[in-house]
Amino acid sequence: MKAPTYIIVETGSPFERGAFIPLQKEKVIIGRKVKNWTPDISFNNIYVSRKHLEIYSKNESFYIKDLNSKHGTFLNHQPLVPHEEKPLKDADQISISEDSIKFTFSTATMDLTADLGPAIQKHLIEHEFQLDPIKQEIFVFNHTYAFSEKEYKGIELLLTKCDQFVTVEELKKCVWVERMLEPEVIPDVSSEEMNALIYRIRKKTNDIFFIENVRGKGYILSFN
Incomplete structure (x- = not known):
């Protein structure tokens, strides 16, 4: 295909x-x-x-x-x-x-989804950028980046809101969904776990993405 x-x-x-x-x-x-x-x-x-x-x-x-x-x-x-x-x-x-x-x-000749936002649509088209949730991989600039399950959930959320602020609470709900007892309850995730997740994602992708820490309240991902 x-x-x-x-x-x-x-x-x-x-x-x-x-x-x-x-x-x-x-x-x-x-x-x-x-x-x-x-x-x-x-x-x-x-x-x-x-x-x-x-x-x-x-x-x-x-x-x-x-x-x-x-x-x-x-x-x-x-x-x-x-x-x-x-x-x-x-x-x-x-x-x-x-x-x-x-x-x-x-x-890729159409907007991939209204929910992805204009920033990621632009990068998808310009950089031949692909997400593969089955293999938990990202393909961009003719290179494949592989992630663990939680790393992939985190990078996928940050990318769908490329150049936008993502709160720590949003990341917790997306990445640690198995800890949510009720839909509106924020999972019990320590700052050490969150910092370790972002560190691993940065380490794997620092040649293509920049992830800014917004005073401990959240993160903004952008292309280098």
């Missing part, structure tokens, strides 16, 4: 809203991971079949096909007939089981 091509998640665990996933193969199967099967892109939802749908390229165009899933695939709110291919274009909306899972098909 010709890069850059993406799906951009609106709803669908384990991905956060606004996450965009590069489609790096000629044929990409989207489904649910089980013991003996792992799709190219996996959603954690009982309404998603093991092999739910397929996105693929053919003759320099892109297509989608429902793989006879139990709860169906919808393209721009219209149900797909199983195994019948339909052409895809920029900004097409794809959903599973009455919007249990929702994402957008996209190429």
Whole structure:
């Protein structure tokens, strides 16, 4: 599949809203991971079949096909007939089981998502910049940067708000979500843990990003 091509998640665990996933193969199967099967892109939802749908390229165009899933695939709110291919274009909306899972098909020729903001859209286009939440990697300037799970969550949040102030509380809720007992409660994360996270991210990316500490209240990421 010709890069850059993406799906951009609106709803669908384990991905956060606004996450965009590069489609790096000629044929990409989207489904649910089980013991003996792992799709190219996996959603954690009982309404998603093991092999739910397929996105693929053919003759320099892109297509989608429902793989006879139990709860169906919808393209721009219209149900797909199983195994019948339909052409895809920029900004097409794809959903599973009455919007249990929702994402957008996209190429880098369009704004990747309204939520990413103008700064990161500009850098995505100018610097051939890609995020891969599956591998927890960033590809920019022909170089790949790999992260741990928490490092990736942190850098992804900072990048989606590139050149904007991100509070310590926002980072805590994004990176240490497993410590949240209630949606509005800020996780119990020590300053040492937060400083260690930012230190590791800086160490891995200081050749491309500058992360400013705003008087202990938060951070601003910008391109060097």
